[in-house]
Amino acid sequence: MKTIKSILCVLFLTLSFVARSQDLAPIVQNVNKAKDVSEFIQVRSKLERFVALQPQQWLPGYYLAYVDVQLSFRVAAKEEKLQYLSEAETYLNKLTELKETDKSENYTLKGFRLYALIASDPQANGPKYSGEIINDYETALGINPNNPRALVLLAIYKNDMAKFMHQTYGNFQKDLEKASAILADENGTSLVPTWGKGWVDFALNKK
C-alpha cells in the first residue's frame, strides 16, 4: 500500500509539472526545423526563457548560441549579425564554466561561430580566424572523434580552403560519409545536440 502511495505521489508531481511547464525537446525539434528568421526568432525567445529559468543547464544555452549563429547567417544588417555573434560568444563562454557541458560540442560551436564571423566579412576575418577555427574543430574531434558536427564542419572548411589553394581535400567525401552515418545513428533525443544533417546535405550539394 505504501508503495502504491509513493508511486501515485510521484506520478502526481510529475504530471503536474509536465502539465504546467513546457519541455525543451519540442523546442529543440523546432530549432532543427526552423528555416527563416521569424522561425528562428520564435524558437530563440523560448530558449532564452529556458536559459533564464535554468542557467545551470548547458543545453538551452548551447542551443541559444547555435540559434544566434544561425540568425547571423540570415539577417541582412552587418551590425545585427555581429550582435548575434557577440551574444553567442557570451553564452559559449558561460558554458565553459558548467561542469555538464559537452566540451567537444562546445568547441564545435565555437568554431561554427567563427565560421559565421568569417562569412560576415571574409576579407577582414578570413585571415584573422582561419587558424583558430581549425583549432576549435580539431580540439572538438580530439575530445570526441565521432562528433559528426565537428567532422562535417571541419570537412567543409578544409575543402573550401583547399579550393582556395587550388588543391583538393582528399578526405572530403569520406568525412561526410562518416558524419552522415553517425548522424543517422543519433536517436534524436533532446538531451544532446542533434543538428548537422543539413550541413552534410549542404556539403554534398556544394561538392
Next chain:
Amino acid sequence: MQQKMKEIALLFLLLIAGVISGFAQLRTVEGKVLNEQSKPIANANVFIKGTVDGATSDSLGHFSFTTDEKGEITLCSRMLGYAAFTVQVPGNNSSALVLIMRPDNITLDNVVISAGNFRLKGDSQFGKMSAVDIVTTAGSNGDLYHSLGTLPGVQLVGESGKLFIRGGDSDESQTYIDEMHVLSPYTTSGENDPVRGRYSPFMFEGINFSTGAGSSEYAQGLSGVLSLNTKDVSPISKTGVNVSSVGMGGGGTQAFEKGSVSVNLDYEDLGAYHKLIPDRLNWIKPYKLFSGSGQVRFNPNQRTVFKTFIGYDRTTFVQQITSLDNPTTRDFGMKDDNFYLNSTYQKTTESGYKIFAGAAFSFKNQHIDNAVLPEDTYREKEWEVHLKTKATKRFTDFLRINAGLENFFRHDETAYTYSSTVHPDSISHSISALFATAIININPNLYAELSDRMEYTSINHEWNSNPRLAMNYTLNGIHFSGVIGKYTQLPENKYLMLNKDLPAEECTQYVGGMYYEKKDKIYRIETYYKKYNDLALQEPTALNSNGYGYSKGVDVFFNDRSLFKNFEYMLAYSFNLSKRKYQDYTELSTPQYATTHNATASIKYNIPALKSILGLTNRFASGRPYHDPTKEGIMNSTTGFYNSVDMSVTYLASKKIIIYASASNLLGRQNVYNYNYTADTASPEGYRRTPLLDSSTHFFYIGIFITLSGKTAYDVSNF
C-alpha cells in the same frame, strides 16, 4: 481494506485535480513593447520571470500569451541591444501593458567614436585594423609604427620612424601595453636610420590610437597615445618559425584549459642584406638585434585575467661616421639593452565592477663609443616603474565612472667621458596621479565624458590638473564629436638634468569632427587646434620654460571596401600649420619635422586566383622646413616634396607556409629630409651643404613564415 481503497481514490482525485488545475484558470497577459521614442520593438522576448510562459512581440510591438500564474507576476522583456526590462504586474491587471525598453549598457559602452581617437580593434564595427591589416599595408614593412603612419594626423618623418602627431614632437606620443607604460617602445638605430617598434603587431588584438585629446587616464602625452592590448586568451597551441632577408625567428604557444604560455625569439642581422644591397651608411659591424619575449596568461574563470609579459632585446652595431665639422671619422659603436616586464590583473565582479591592477618595469642600458667625438663614450641607464590601479562601474544607464590612481618612479643617469674626464648626470623623480572620468549617457544619441587628471611631479614639486570634456552626438548615423582638454608632460630628461625646476609643458587641445560609416565605407573629418605653453626653451642666457607654440589643421580619412570584391582602398590627408618657440628654436618657427601636407593612398587587393594579397601605398608629404644660414631668419627654406610608392605581396604557398615580400620607394625618388650646413671658406657662400637622405633609396624584404604545429594554419603569430 476499504479504508485503503478510499485513500487510493483520494490520491487519484488529487492527481486529477492537480493536472486539471494545470490547464484551468488561464490568464492572458498582453500589451506592447516600445522604445523610448514610443516606436514599437519587434521580436522582443516577453515572459514571466521564473517560468517559460511568454511570447515574442510582433512588428507592431504587440505581445500576448496565456499563463496559469496567479497574483502578482514579474514580467521580463529582453531584446538584443536593449537593457533587460522587468516590471511587477498585479494579479488584476494583465492587459494593455506598455513596456518601454532602453538601449543596454553594452551598446552604450560601445560608442567609441570620439574626436581624435581611432579604435582599431578587430571585431569592432568601427575598427578596421588588425595585425594582418598592418603587415599587408604596403610600406609598413611589418612595423606597427610605420603602418600607423598611413593614418591621418601622423606626419611623415622618414629618417626617424617614430610617431609625430599633429605637429607634435615624437616624445609627445606615448605607448602603453595592457594599460601600462612602455618607456622605450622603439628599437635603437644608427644615425638617420629609421627606428622600428620593439614589439610585433601580432602580439596585439586591440590597437587604440589617439591622435589627440585622448583619455585623461594616460599620462605624459601631449600629442597622442598608442594603447595596445595583448590577447586575454590564446586558445591555440602552435609553433612557427620564420626566415627573412634580415634574420630569423621562431616561437610558439602552449595553451592550457585555463591559460597559455607563449615564447618568441628573433634574430636580425643586416650584414648579409647590406652586402647584397648596400646603403649610404658605412657599417663597420652590421646592425644586429636579438629579441626574446614571453607571455603567461591565466584565466581562472571567465571574469578574471592575469597576464604577464616579458621582453628583452639587445642591439649592437658599429657605424663609421664622418662629421661635416670634423673631417676625422669615428666609429659610432652602439650597444643597447632593453628590458620590459608587465603584469596585469583584471576582474569583473558579480556587482559589475571592473577592477584593474598592474605593474610595469622598463629598463634601458645604452653604451655608445665615439658618440660625438672620436674616443669619447656615452652611457645611459634609464628605468621606470609604473604602478596603476583603477575601477570602472556603470551605476545607471545614465552614468558610468572610471577612476584610478597611478605612480611612476623614474631614474635616468648618463655619463659622458672624454679625455679621461667623466661628466656624470642623473635624475630620480616620481609622478603620482589620480584620474577620474564620468561617462554620461544623456540620451541614446548624446553622451558626454567629463574627466580630470590630478598629477604631482616630485622633481619640480608641482601639481597639475588636466580637465577634459568630450561630447558625442549621433544624428542619422553621423557621429559628431568635440573635445576640449588640457594635457601636461614633463620636459625631456636632457632638459630636466640641466634645470630640475622646469615646470611641466602644457598643451590645450580643441578637437571637433564627424564620422560616418555605411556599407563598408568610412568617412571621417577632424579639425583641431593645439596651444602649447611652458615649453622648455634654451635661450642664450638660460634654459627656461618660456617656450610656446601652436598647431592647427584638418585630417580627412576615407576607406572603401565596396568598390569591387576583395578590393579595399584608403585615402588619408592631413593639413597642418605648426609653429613653436622651444628647445633651440629661439624664434617662433615651424619645427624641422613638421610638414604642411601629408597624404596617403593605399590599396589592398586579395587575388584568390593567385592566393595572394597585393598592397600598394603611395605616401606624399610637402617639403620640410630647414635653416639656410645664407638667408635671413631661421627655418627659412623648404626641401622638395616627399614621395614614395611602396608595394607588398602576401602569398599563401600552402596552409602552413606564408611568404611575404615588400619593396619601398619603387620609383627611386631621392627624398631629402633636411640640409646640414658647415662653414667652408672655399665655397663662395661660405658654407657647404649636405642633404639628409634616406639611408637607402629602397628597402626590400622577403620573409617565409612556416607553421609547424598541426592544429593551426594561415597564422604567422606565435602568440
